[in-house]
């Protein structure tokens with residue numbers, strides 16, 4: 001008698017099925033690749049889904065110029081190993097105006113990410129974009145569809161989403177309209193870690209604890225990934241203290257809080273997770289900026 | 305009863321290794337919770353998340369402050385606040401869609417479909433139930449079995465759920481009274497047996513206090529069964545059940561990295577597969593055997609239901625997206641006429657006879673639904689006569705697809721029996737259905753491969769088949785222009801045929817009138833005839849008002865890409881009416897003639913016709929020249 005499928009096997013099969021549907025039905029799919037652990041898992045699943053072919057779509061990184069250095073390094077490597085084309089888009093206006101997280105607060109996310117993503121999708125004419133969002137991340141995402149329909153202006157209308165029954169996805173659309181597709185919808189943070197551990201997926205070393213130069217800012221603990229640039233924007237050099245920290249989620253380094261930790265391997269991270277008492281997004285300052293409804297508002301405007 | 309304390313599981317701190325291993329090998333159960341507003345559904349789900357330690361400190365802190373601010377529990381924690389969602393709903397204090405929640409224990413990961421119980425219930429509930437292995441039906445101990453309880457149970461059963469829990473909630477408010485509980489259970493049993501629910505587990509609970517949720521309650525000592533979570537941890541998952549059924553895999557995508565490799569990618573819908581197994585590709589029926597099961601981690605010698613795999617076959621066979629690879633000795637059926645239960649999900653009611661896109665497994669075909677045999681009243685289970693299905697209605701109807709599809713009755717296989725209907729113009733998902741059986745004994749008749757193909761018919765005539773579809777108001781000049789075009793094609797040695805009102809309305813379609821369903825059927829038949837003639841290699845010209853976009857679209861979809869040419873004879877109504885060659889407008893205006901296009905029946909002009917002509921600015925001859933130039937450009 002064979003063993004029943006484990007939860008990870010079922011999640012994997014479901015994600016692969018979703019990706020293949022998109023490739024079969026969309027004209028120009030793309031995978032949004034943020035270099036975080038969820039992106040790493042999504043990319044790994046894409047390689048599995050289309051093996052022995054390379055995944056038949058490019059990777060797109062919507063850059064803000066404020067990512068951790070280690071992230072940029074892994075980005076090139078991961079694309080090369082998967083045999084995929086890597087597209088990088090930076091919003092030229094944000095670049096020119098020097099938009100940064102310290103001086104511009106929410107505008108930073110809006111211009112670099114929300115606007116940047118729209119620009120990139122329009123420039124290349126992508127009609128389906130895979131994103132690594134999960135329903136367990138945030139309350140308003142619990143209702144997000146796997147195939148999330150966007151109007152020609154990239155708008156998301158929570159009242160106008162298509163019902164999804166069984167595993168039948170309706171990918172029909174008119175010219176100019178598009179989909180965001182979330183193959184990891186049903187994964188939780190714990191599933192992601194267990195899968196990384198089981199499959200030996202390479203992720204940015206920042207997810208593992210190490211001694212790093214940290215500073216405190218608005219009540220959070222941050223890593224000074226580029227102390228000179230930090231000094232430049234802040235006008236002074238904050239006091240840096242070496243602490244053993246890791247990240248539970250990665251974004252722009254001045255916006256992503258670190259947690260003190262000793263977990264240096266995936267197994268140790270899973271162990272910490274099973275013992276942990278704070279949620280994943282706590283480290284991100286983005287949600288707090290907008291109150292509880294922040295994510296929903298950003299989604300309407302075209303950010304994930 | 306002491307509530308669970310919020311602290312890490314002792315087992316985790318003590319024996320991390322075996323705990324990690326257990327977490328790695330747990331199974332996954334999807335279930336749906338159903339209840340009317342205020343039965344305590346949100347509280348129950350919040351409690352499950354809390355008891356399985358899915359709530360983190362920061363969320364708990366937020367929950368505590370929210371509870372004091374907007375909660376319904378005074379100073380105590382209001383678990384319902386854990387699961388509310390979009391801000392609009394939060395303000396209205398209701399949930400309006402299906403939300404998915406996650407929690408896990410050492411034995412299982414759970415995905416909960418949380419469906420609200422108000423107006424949109426049918427649509428939300430069938431969505432949530434479509435993927436669920438099990439349903440938790442919540443009733444308020446003070447109210448007992450209600451209309452809603454019956455409706456939810458019926459819908460879950462209809463969608464194929466076979467494991468039910470009757471969770472009698474708020475037991476604390478009736479002093480944990482056993483006779484009251486037994487009474488509710490007896491009531492429910494009488495109903496459940498009536499609709500075919502064979503078995504259910506009845507559990508007395510208090511979501512608020514936590515009794516019989518994560519562990520057996522001390523207070524409800526007369527109850528001997530499992531706590532809710534124990535039940536959910538042990539109830540069988542559906543894929544375990546379909547393992548012993550024959551092998552089927554719908555092909556999603558053909559993987560061709562180079563000329564030497566051709567793999568068929570898909571999610572196994574039932575059974576198991578190994579290299580060497582004899583298979584049949586359906587609907588063609590061609591036989592072969594499995595050469596290998598290819599994965600990223602190397603070839604494997606077995607794959608089972610629920611896995612996404614890539615198969616290679618021993619022979620070069622024709623197989624593409626939408627086909628099904630199946631056990632050669634026990635293949636599924638192929639048919640094009642069915643009886644099905646249909647749930648309508650859209651604001652615009654179903655139109656009998658209209659062609660919708662039907663997606664089943666990996667295939668999409670065009671399908672028309674007949675007038676429903678009956679609609680089911682979901683509160684009383686009565687069968688009602690109806691003409692069409694409105695939003696949230698459920699009915700039984702016959703449907704016809706334009707191509708045979710591979711299927712199994714929904715009761716035997718959800719993956720090959722469940723389908724969605726898509727409106728071809730708005731692209732919305734408008735309906736969902738479950739196939740019962742095929743109406744024709746096409747069971748074992750596999751589509752006969754024809755040796756003389758349509759390509760060969762066309763080659764012999766030295767032309768590309770086309771359907772030149774003229775549409776426009778009565779009196780717009782369709783027949784005159786079509787006739788001019790045919791004369792020119794004839795001079796060019798093309799093989800043509802003109803279908804118009806005279807040779808169709810008096811023969812093939814003489815049984816049809818001018819009501820909307822009849823007009824749709826008229827166009828469907830003309831489309832079918834035009835298609836057959838195109839298959840025979842002809843250039844077909846049709847001259848019919850064909851007022852509805854959906855039907856012109858239906859005909860376009862019957863034909864290979866590029867063979868349908870929509871020609872819009874764009875003569876304004878005033879002009880057509882002024883000409884009134886047959887005196888019809890006059891009769892329509894006086895009310896003598898009903899359902900006349902342009903007067904009391906709509907004409908939906910083409911949005912992007914392939915060719916547009918106009919008899920105001922050009923003569924019929926000029927229009928014909930223009931059309932010829934468009935469809936047969938000089939090389």
Ligand SMILES: Nc1nc2c(ncn2[C@@H]2O[C@H](COP(=O)(O)OP(=O)(O)O)[C@@H](O)[C@H]2O)c(=O)[nH]1
Nearest residue numbers: 341342343344345346347376384474510511512
């Ligand atoms: N006494 C008692 N009250 C409950 C129980 N479960 C829920 N409630 C209360 O019933 C009301 C409605 O609960 P809620 O979970 O919001 O119901 P929903 O509309 O089904 O999601 C709230 O005031 C809850 O606190 C229970 O087991 N015992």
